[in-house]
Amino acid sequence: DTGVSQNPRHKITKRGQNVTFRCDPISEHNRLYWYRQTLGQGPEFLTYFQNEAQLEKSRLLSDRFSAERPKGSFSTLEIQRTEQGDSAMYLCASSFSTSGRGEQFFGPGTRLTVL
Amino acid sequence: AQKITQTQPGMFVQEKEAVTLDCTYDTSDPSYGLFWYKQPSSGEMIFLIYQGSYDQQNATEGRYSLNFQKARKSANLVISASQLGDSAMYFCAMREGLSGNNRLAFGKGNQVVVIP
Numbered sequence: 001d002t003g004v005s006q007n008p009r010h011k012i013t014k015r016g017q018n019v020t021f022r023c024d025p026i027s028e029h030n031r032l033y034w035y036r037q038t039l040g041q042g043p044e045f046l047t048y049f050q051n052e053a054q055l056e057k058s059r060l061l062s063d064r065f066s067a068e069r070p071k072g073s074f075s076t077l078e079i080q081r082t083e084q085g086d087s088a089m090y091l092c093a094s095s096f097s098t099s100g101r102g103e104q105f106f107g108p109g110t111r112l113t114v115l
Numbered sequence: 116a117q118k119i120t121q122t123q124p125g126m127f128v129q130e131k132e133a134v135t136l137d138c139t140y141d142t143s144d145p146s147y148g149l150f151w152y153k154q155p156s157s158g159e160m161i162f163l164i165y166q167g168s169y170d171q172q173n174a175t176e177g178r179y180s181l182n183f184q185k186a187r188k189s190a191n192l193v194i195s196a197s198q199l200g201d202s203a204m205y206f207c208a209m210r211e212g213l214s215g216n217n218r219l220a221f222g223k224g225n226q227v228v229v230i231p
Contacts, residue, residue: 042221
């Protein structure tokens with residue numbers, strides 16, 4: 001069990017560019033979550049997958065954001081036409097649906113800086 | 116409305132002493148779960164302890180214990196025998212409902228610095 005992995009760990013981009021992040025969950029976990037964390041705040045929920053189905057999206061997830069989880073394994077989060085306000089840490093987490101506690105295991109995050 | 120409130124300023128604690136981190140929550144759902152996570156400077160969120168709303172006893176995990184006061188809607192984390200490696204941000208989080216998407220709502224966190 002190698003835990004949740006995320007790539008890249010850091011991304012610097014210019015305003016208006018598109019960026020894509022990848023998350024590889026713990027292999028037996030069927031639920032996958034994306035959160036965003038800005039400086040001095042706790043993580044905020046963005047979206048959630050059970051297997052390959054995207055079941056919920058936060059209103060924080062504007063039309064410029066899209067997430068996929070093909071085949072119910074890894075997931076990608078794409079931000080189009082980045083803005084400076086998108087600068088944040090993007091965290092991915094996974095869990096197993098039949099776990100009574102529902103604890104989520106987080107990856108190391110991708111830190112995005114938009115210049 | 117804020118579902119999780121963590122209002123303590125940054126805390127300094129002497130090594131080997133205990134520290135209590137406050138967390139209050141707001142929900143009308145009778146079924147919920149409360150979590151504490153640790154976030155060191157490396158950025159990864161590390162799960163520490165869980166308390167279910169129907170659990171009769173306070174949760175304990177090694178040096179971590181949760182002081183759960185349901186009527187007051189508080190779920191304070193107690194770290195006993197602090198170690199230098201405990202220096203980190205600590206986040207309280209809540210999951211509402213027994214099923215559903217299990218999304219977590221986080222507080223703003225408590226900064227802890229352990230001094231030798």
